[in-house]
Amino acid sequence: MRIFVLGAGATGSLLAQLLERQGHHLLCGDRDLERARRFLGKKSRIPIVKVNARNLRGIVRAARGCHLIVNASASVYNEIVMRAALRLRAHYLDLSSHLTRHPFKAEQLRYAKRFEKKNRTAAINAGVAPGLTNLLVRRAADALDRVESVHIRLYECAESDDPISQWSPEVSFDEAVSHPRVYRNGKFLLKKRFAELEKFRFPDPVGKVRVVLAAQDEVGTLPHFIPMREMDVKIGGNEIDRLRRWQRLGKLNRSRGLVRLRFPKTPTPQMVAKLIRQGVLQNARFALAVLVQGEKHGPKHDQRLLLRSDCAFPT
CATH class of the missing domain: 3.30.360.10 (Dihydrodipicolinate Reductase; domain 2)
Known part of the structure; x- marks a missing residue:
């Protein structure tokens, strides 16, 4: 499976390395390439492209051809990344919610029917707590x-x-x-x-x-x-x-x-x-x-x- 990991920080870099060891093809995206490389490690062969989580079109360009988008960026960008996944007809996974649109209902739930219509899965809050x-x-x-x-x-x-x-x-x-x-x-x-x-x-x-x-x-x-x-x-x-x-x-x-x-x-x-x-x-x-x-x-x-x-x- 081709997987795009957005945000190669403490969590995203470890997820990318774990998925690569399981035989998947990985591509990471981050706004700071030097910092992302430090987290992935100098010996890592996982490619990194520069992309800003605020930029919907940039995410779509970077993740084109991937089957799954792992959103390991800040939760404030959840909805932007979900829209990118929908445009690409890709599956989606994230780690937490931001809860600013509605303080008592995760913002990702608004997109459930859209993913269902495209026959794609969106797994949200897939960490430890929540998860x-x-x-x-x-x-x-x-x-x-x-x-x-x-x-x-x-x-x-x-x-x-x-x-x-x-x-x-x-x-x-x-x-x-x-x-x-x-x-x-x-x-x-x-x-x-x-x-x-x-x-x-x-x-x-x-x-x-x-x-x-x-x-x-x-x-x-x-x-x-x-x-x-x-x-x-x-x-x-x-x-x-x-x-x-x-x-x-x-x-x-x-x-x-x-x-x-x-x-x-x-x-x-x-x-x-x-x-x-x-x-x-x-x-x-x-x-x-x-x-x-x-x-x-x-x-x-x-x-x-x-x-x-x-x-x-x-x-």
Whole structure:
């Protein structure tokens, strides 16, 4: 399969290398060719073309002849890239939603019928959170006859004296200054940032940590497909604790803009490896838990069940 990956940064470059190892023909597009080559690695033979994600025609020209467009650029460009995929009659995959057109419904869903008419697939939010979290919720919902509530809990931790961006700093900043979405009593609501603190126990070695509401994309998709009464997403770990401190000090708001000291540029894989060897970055850990509560009908009595799924890295 010929695949075009738009955005050869931390995520896009790794996806491209993985797909190439699986035998696919890859082409990457990025506005900064030098930076993209650093992320792909000097030994990589994957070709890179210069293309701006804001330019619909440029994307169409660059991706012509490809069967799949992987959108690893910023989610603000989702709709432009989806229109390019439709023009090319290509399949489409992205990693997250922007949720500015409608705060409670992923913007990609507007294009579902257009892709269906062209007999093409658009897989959205295909990362870990959102992505894997959505699949785990769907699996639990399929095992129940009625879903009452969905709670997703995330944990991220990387020990370092100074902030180190492990993915797009622009995305991190946007999530940090956005109001979390929740679904309560069948209605969508916006809550205060870092609100509703609770203590949640992840499997060892993480254990019990404080988690707070987060502006995650799952709330903008799952309630539209799975009938439920309640849903929220919370996150914990030293990174979210650092953001909470900045917020209390008045150093974290949209009007101040993105400060590079707090949201530095994403290091390349080679730079991350160097930071680990030097002991600057250590003990990085990620965990997620998905809890789905509902009812399962029985021959004599209905059962109220709580189904939980856990994932962690490193395992």
